[in-house]
Amino acid sequence: MSDKTPKIAVTVTEIAEITPLIKRFRFEPCEAGLALPTFSGGAHVVVEMQDEGVLRRNPYSLMSTPLDCASYTISVRRDELGRGGSMFMHGKVREGSKLLISHPVNLFPVDHRARKNLLFAGGIGITPFIAMMAQLAAESLPFELHYSVRSFEHGAYVEELARLYGHRIHIYCDDKGEAIPLNRLIGNQPLGTHLYVCGPAGMIEWVLSTARSLGWPEQALHHERFLAPATGAPYDITLALSGKTVHVLPQQSMLEAIESAGVDAPYMCRGGACGQCECRVLELDGTLLHNDHYLTAEERASGTKVMPCVSRFEGRTLVLEL
Numbered sequence: 001m002s003d004k005t006p007k008i009a010v011t012v013t014e015i016a017e018i019t020p021l022i023k024r025f026r027f028e029p030c031e032a033g034l035a036l037p038t039f040s041g042g043a044h045v046v047v048e049m050q051d052e053g054v055l056r057r058n059p060y061s062l063m064s065t066p067l068d069c070a071s072y073t074i075s076v077r078r079d080e081l082g083r084g085g086s087m088f089m090h091g092k093v094r095e096g097s098k099l100l101i102s103h104p105v106n107l108f109p110v111d112h113r114a115r116k117n118l119l120f121a122g123g124i125g126i127t128p129f130i131a132m133m134a135q136l137a138a139e140s141l142p143f144e145l146h147y148s149v150r151s152f153e154h155g156a157y158v159e160e161l162a163r164l165y166g167h168r169i170h171i172y173c174d175d176k177g178e179a180i181p182l183n184r185l186i187g188n189q190p191l192g193t194h195l196y197v198c199g200p201a202g203m204i205e206w207v208l209s210t211a212r213s214l215g216w217p218e219q220a221l222h223h224e225r226f227l228a229p230a231t232g233a234p235y236d237i238t239l240a241l242s243g244k245t246v247h248v249l250p251q252q253s254m255l256e257a258i259e260s261a262g263v264d265a266p267y268m269c270r271g272g273a274c275g276q277c278e279c280r281v282l283e284l285d286g287t288l289l290h291n292d293h294y295l296t297a298e299e300r301a302s303g304t305k306v307m308p309c310v311s312r313f314e315g316r317t318l319v320l321e322l
């Protein structure tokens with residue numbers, strides 16, 4: 001997708017406060033009688049926000065059931081130290097507001113080769129699993145969720161999930177000293193089990209490295225890790241094909257600055273995960289601050305590629321093939 005890809009116009013029809021930090025938003029198509037595109041559990045959409053002259057595009061996992069495309073729901077965690085997208089959603093979006101969203105894309109789908117699905121969520125990382133569990137339950141596929149929350153008060157959807165799925169849901173509250181018994185869980189699964197994890201970076205590393213150390217095959221490990229673009233000192237880049245020089249502001253991603261200059265650049269996750277925005281570096285005098293987790297160590301060291309959705313630059317000259 002890119003700036004020119006058709007978007008879907010939606011109305012915000014419901015906003016619910018789920019925890020002191022998390023709000024849930026329901027979107028319905030602006031055009032009455034129109035169904036939204038179908039999606040599968042684990043998909044996300046990119047929400048466009050016109051925030052006082054600044055266009056923000058943030059990805060959010062769809063958490064409504066994939067069986068019902070009359071509306072979509074997402075959850076947004078307020079981040080006062082973030083770049084502004086979550087504050088816009090919490091502070092400026094009202095019931096009745098109109099927004100543009102992308103078509104759904106799924107970078108974290110259920111793997112139908114799995115004989116059992118073992119889900120690990122931390123904090124707001126629960127959202128893709130809510131749609132995924134609705135799909136798994138509808139398809140009568142076996143799953144269990146292990147969900148780590150800061151406290152019961154801050155645990156989004158804990159009661160609802162326990163009510164819906166009973167003994168398949170396991171909640172661990174940090175403030176009670178509870179922790180996911182990872183070694184025991186990962187070490188005692190039937191052959192053919194697939195593992196999925198979404199949450200803070202440290203949790204994802206912990207779960208994946210534990211599974212690898214216990215000999216789990218790579219194809220049975222699935223994770224979703226969208227990064228927020230880093231902030232930093234402003235800098236200029238030159239776009240060779242469009243002949244433009246673009247100034248990147250401290251709170252802006254390289255991709256957002258390129259889009260603001262009217263240059264169409266591809267993207268999908270906007271979080272350093274999918275590889276869609278990969279861009280060739282034609283000239284470099286300085287340091288690329290790679291913040292993605294897509295490029296290999298060799299690609300980073302070569303200085304010939306950058307992921308503009310999350311990476312930054314420090315130095316005198318950066319020329320991109322755009």
Ligand code: FES
Pocket residue numbers: 266267268269270271272273274275276277278292294307308309310
């Ligand atoms: S848009 Fe996915 S890595 Fe940049």
